[in-house]
Amino acid sequence: MRKSRVETAETRRRIVDVASREFRANGLHATGVADVMAEAGLSHGGFYRHFGSKDHLIAEACESALTTLIGSLEKAADGRNGKDGLKAIVNAYLSTSHRDRLADGCPLAGVGSELVRASEETREVAAQGIAEVVELLAMQIDPRRGKAARSEAVFIAAAMVGAVTIARIIPDPDASASVLQDVKKHVEMR
Amino acid sequence: MRKSRVETAETRRRIVDVASREFRANGLHATGVADVMAEAGLSHGGFYRHFGSKDHLIAEACESALTTLIGSLEKAADGRNGKDGLKAIVNAYLSTSHRDRLADGCPLAGVGSELVRASEETREVAAQGIAEVVELLAMQIDPRRGKAARSEAVFIAAAMVGAVTIARIIPDPDASASVLQDVKKHVEMR
DNA sequence: TGTACATCAGTGAACGCGCGTTCACTGATGTAC
DNA sequence: TGTACATCAGTGAACGCGCGTTCACTGATGTAC
Numbered sequence: 001m002r003k004s005r006v007e008t009a010e011t012r013r014r015i016v017d018v019a020s021r022e023f024r025a026n027g028l029h030a031t032g033v034a035d036v037m038a039e040a041g042l043s044h045g046g047f048y049r050h051f052g053s054k055d056h057l058i059a060e061a062c063e064s065a066l067t068t069l070i071g072s073l074e075k076a077a078d079g080r081n082g083k084d085g086l087k088a089i090v091n092a093y094l095s096t097s098h099r100d101r102l103a104d105g106c107p108l109a110g111v112g113s114e115l116v117r118a119s120e121e122t123r124e125v126a127a128q129g130i131a132e133v134v135e136l137l138a139m140q141i142d143p144r145r146g147k148a149a150r151s152e153a154v155f156i157a158a159a160m161v162g163a164v165t166i167a168r169i170i171p172d173p174d175a176s177a178s179v180l181q182d183v184k185k186h187v188e189m190r
Numbered sequence: 191m192r193k194s195r196v197e198t199a200e201t202r203r204r205i206v207d208v209a210s211r212e213f214r215a216n217g218l219h220a221t222g223v224a225d226v227m228a229e230a231g232l233s234h235g236g237f238y239r240h241f242g243s244k245d246h247l248i249a250e251a252c253e254s255a256l257t258t259l260i261g262s263l264e265k266a267a268d269g270r271n272g273k274d275g276l277k278a279i280v281n282a283y284l285s286t287s288h289r290d291r292l293a294d295g296c297p298l299a300g301v302g303s304e305l306v307r308a309s310e311e312t313r314e315v316a317a318q319g320i321a322e323v324v325e326l327l328a329m330q331i332d333p334r335r336g337k338a339a340r341s342e343a344v345f346i347a348a349a350m351v352g353a354v355t356i357a358r359i360i361p362d363p364d365a366s367a368s369v370l371q372d373v374k375k376h377v378e379m380r
Numbered sequence: 381t382g383t384a385c386a387t388c389a390g391t392g393a394a395c396g397c398g399c400g401t402t403c404a405c406t407g408a409t410g411t412a413c
Numbered sequence: 414t415g416t417a418c419a420t421c422a423g424t425g426a427a428c429g430c431g432c433g434t435t436c437a438c439t440g441a442t443g444t445a446c
Binding site: 026027029030102108109110111112113114115116117120123124126127130151152154155157158159160161162163165166168169170171172175178179182183185186187 | 216217219220292298299300301302303304305306307310313314316317320341342344345347348349350351352353355356358359360361362365368369372373375376377
């Protein structure tokens with residue numbers, strides 16, 4: 001049943017992709033290796049042909065999720081720089097649709113508190129992704145990318161991650177939406 | 191081996207207390223009922239004399255953690271109102287000591303992304319706690335507690351929760367501390 | 381106040397279950413000649 | 414280009430383990446008279 005190198009690489013990519021979504025949807029602890037493999041259309045035994053451990057998969061899935069996030073934020077900005085680009089990014093991130101789409105969303109909001117207790121490798125990957133998000137936001141604030149712009153970007157990133165996390169916890173949809181609304185307003189006022 | 195009513199109530203309180211700390215230190219999923227009971231000096235079998243399920247304990251532990259948090263924020267403000275009180279609260283929350291003390295810290299930063307997937311009961315409890323934190327912050331911003339003050343309080347709360355979560359993920363202590371520093375600065379500038 | 385009995389907090393073994401990981405096996409793919 | 418052999422992706426059973434929960438049992442506490 002050996003597969004070709006191309007198929008093997010595709011399978012591996014599919015596992016990371018599925019894992020990245022499942023982890024965000026259900027949490028790192030609650031998602032099992034067997035769940036991921038089943039969702040990828042495979043039996044669980046083959047997992048260790050691709051990854052050394054669940055922890056390594058978490059690290060790769062985290063990296064993949066953050067890369068996707070950055071891509072979607074760039075797409076939201078849609079080539080616009082400055083105020084308009086930032087506004088578009090903030091609007092996309094602080095939307096009820098992002099709040100409600102766990103599997104596609106930002107991993108920092110989705111599994112942030114589990115990343116705190118993840119492996120050093122995963123935390124390094126996450127830290128790198130955070131730095132890239134901050135860089136992207138800073139570029140919108142001031143393309144010359146000064147220290148001040150990066151500092152402000154950190155502030156905005158923290159507010160966005162906290163807002164979506166809190167909005168997802170609050171069961172009442174209106175109260176939840178108004179948290180997103182409040183934070184959006186204050187980020188835009190700056 | 192039956193215990194008196196007073197002892198029973200004390201035991202129950204001790205279990206909630208230990209659980210509240212263990213959950214924040216190790217996460218909701220990673221902390222077992224047996225872990226909590228052992229830490230409370232009991233065998234696991236007696237757990238169900240006090241609680242209907244692990245989920246109910248989570249709800250109570252979450253409530254307890256939030257009550258403690260609000261108390262410590264009030265203590266940080268130390269009777270001061272307005273700018274000084276707010277500054278004191280923000281300084282306490284965005285400190286490296288809060289970052290490094292998982293078990294004693296804010297449950298929204300500690301287990302926020304797990305609360306998203308917690309029971310309705312737990313999420314209601316958490317939402318109530320969030321509302322109280324917002325109220326406390328709003329009172330510092332403007333004691334007349336207008337809608338605007340509450341909206342700004344939501345923004346500050348989101349930024350603080352996001353900042354501590356992100357700071358805890360970043361492995362490098364200096365990079366992590368500068369996230370806290372950046373957010374602190376911008377909250378104070380408002 | 382004293383006695384007889386019911387209650388129930390806590391113990392420790394056991395339940396079924398799912399976890400991460402390992403392994404013998406299979407057969408198609410890759411490699412060496 | 415064709416053949417013989419080594420490799421290894423994927424399968425499915427099995428490993429030990431810890432989970433949340435249940436239960437028979439114990440003996441001290443609470444209650445009724």
